[in-house]
Amino acid sequence: MVSIRIRGLVKRFGDVVALDHLDLNIESGELFFLLGPSGCGKTTLLRSIAGFHIPEEGEITFDRQDVTKVPPHKRETAMMFQSYALWPHLNVFKNVAFGLEERRVRKPEIKRRVEGALAMVKMEGLGNRKINELSGGQQQRVALARALVVRPRCLMLDEPLSNLDAKLRIEMRSEIRRICKDFGLTAIYVTHDQKEALSMADRMAILDEGKIIQVGTPEEVYRQPRSTLVAGFVGETNLIPGTIEFKSDDHIYVSTALGDIAGECADPEWSPEQNEKVVLSIRPECLSIHAEKPVQNALKGYLKESIYLGETAQYSLMAEGLSQLIHISELNPRRVIREKNEPFYVTASPEDVVILPAP
């Protein structure tokens, strides 16, 4: 399996800069996710790695071999397309065998490997089916088998689950991860579904406007976002503007419209000065509601809305001095609070308050 290095990649479509001097390392055997809003350049990046786009600047190397100008059919990657791109004029077996035929593998070997691949995706015995006789989930499995059977240097998945229904999607998540890990594959996976990324990735990169804005493990990206953009895109969060009050040994205190709040910096390389403008990110599930004023990080607000969702209850609070509502998510709610316009206190542990540079 290859490790992939990308240096200074630039791709333009007319006047639009799709990739803007992008750098990225993907390690061998890693299940790596590209996550970002639509139009952020994640698919362009994937297609550049597969060779479908030739970048204007920069280079891509597979294990130190420069592949920037190598055409797609010589890169030995295998892509699973969003539309699956299964050829309807060939049956399931022929679709899966296609890449092996191109690699001049001998007939008996092809048969053995195709059957193995179909078994791996739980499609054994369905080789004679036509593509349009398959359900969406089955097509997805065939597309995966077709990509895996050639033992690619790198597996690429372009929103492979976006055409499936919710239940099947969750089932296939662990399935794809299991297969990638069993083979020790280097895999790059594009998605805009953060749950998919958080639940499957070894590491992930968040893209915005053709740039990578953060790389890290799912925990790092979720718990320690480096910017308001990442905090807002991965999961939900409350963003509260403020200025640095003072720093103690344990925490940094930030003065906000809601009073002083203690938090921590996520980025070890960034240390804000006193009076610097910052933004606090507090996840809804980090906040808890109290009737009495807590000792630390106490925010006061009036209940505007409560929604009961079974495993959680969601509250929206209007706080004095803040233009937006504060969202709180309570796990395992024993009693849903419904007293509208009553004052409540909410608090969050300083470890859960992330201090970010003001955008």
Add this chain to the structure above:
Amino acid sequence: MSRRLSILIYGITAVFFALFFAYPIAHTVKEAFVGANGKFTIEYLVELFQNPIYVEGLINSFYMGLFTTILALVIALPLALLSNRWQFPGKSILNSLILVPLILPPFVGALGVRQFLGQAGVLNSFLIDLGLMQADAPFDWLGEGRLFGVVIMNALHLYPIAYLNISAALANLDPAMDEAAENLGCHGIRRLFRVTFPLIMPGMFAGATIIFIWSFTELGVPLIFDFSRVTSVQIFEGIKDLSGNPFPYALVVVMLVATVLFYLIGKALFGRENMASSGRASTGRVLQKASPLAATICIGAFSLVTGIAVLPHIGVILLSLSNDWYQTILPTALTGQHYTDALGHPLTLNSIGNSLKYASLATGLDLVLGIAVAYVVVRTKLPGRQFLDAMAMLPLAVPGLVLAFGYLAMTREGQPFDFLILGENPIVILVIAYSIRRLPYVVRSAAAGFQQTSVSLEEAAQNLGSHPIKALGKVTLPLITANLIAGGLLAFSFAMLEVSDSLILAEQQQHFPITKAIYALISSLGTGPNLASALGVWAMVFLAVTIVGAGLILGRKLGALFRV
């Protein structure tokens, strides 16, 4: 629209088709199988297959269809592939120009081909001038059988249909299908054959079918080439003594059966269900900007094909301007006399008026029927509406010659429909014949319009108090005007150029449409061919304007008009 009205439209269309589509065919078939004693017989068919002249005609017709189809595909396929891949300067205009030959009347162009390739023609004169050929032993390019010239003229006329169909199929192809092949190591020509061609086969087949049917039964071109040993011409000749002669009927039946048979065989071999559009495309197809070399190749290929295809008609223009053009490369003396003569000739002016009258009436009828049928098919859930749709498209698949012959047979004296010939004036039957044959174009364009226009727009008007029919007229029809104009223009152009119906059904000189007038002029002596050319040029100029207009309005969707 109310259910009752839908059923009424359904009923009217069905009766119209029963009377003027099913009946003429059935009548012809009946005549072919009923002996002099009024009993069923296959004697005529047996006799027909024992007559070497008729058998030779059928074989030649088959070759005419097959070679024309192959040649048209060979011309169109590379062009469609180039156009689907590259963006090059002047593409949109070249893309329109490539379609122009479709509306240039081929049997007029045949005059030009004769002028170029005939024994005393341009090519031989050129070769003699170069000293490559003996002046006293000119080579006969068109050959004894004349098949060569006919096939070239037909292919140069019909390749745009293949181009439109293949382009549409390529445009509908999910680019990921090709990319998946590249990704797995399959590249270039190999990819074309393993993935692209199999996937666009249904589109290619749809185009090839129409080309085959048109050329298999082509009447005008072989007539001009004096290529009498084809079934279409034999039927035409046989019309002169229709009473008591069963062979034209039998020939028509054989031709119809053969057409259906070829179609079914082809469908079984190539025309699997539309495969290209399974799944939704993950990426839009991005045209590559052509490198200077690729751009040169693209522009060169498009210009070359268009140039060759209009060459016969340039020959026609020169012929119409020439006083003397025999055994020389270019005409020796030019004159504008034929144009004024053409317009002064009683036959021509009259025929232009007739054609305008017939074609406008037929187009009007097409628009009314086409909108109604398209509405029922797209907007209602009436059971059997697919059948209505299939019926309206069927005239594309049935040779014009067969229908024309059927009309002639059913309006002969003593037949139940002879009242349609108003004292020898064929206007009613000609208008019906023209409109039935062109209805598919109008139905397709109107249906496309209805599909693109959300039904909720109409519902909003109804919701605000508009009667359904008024809502249709005030909201939807204005929105699909472009489609209707394009469909109507095509119907009109093809009606103006119609050959089989015009030659067969218009019998009196004062009722001749343009095509029959041209045919009559060609066969007359003296300046006849020059006058015919001048009249043909008038017609071509007129049609070029309309078709370019339709192309601009419909763009790529033009391809959808040529599918069964």
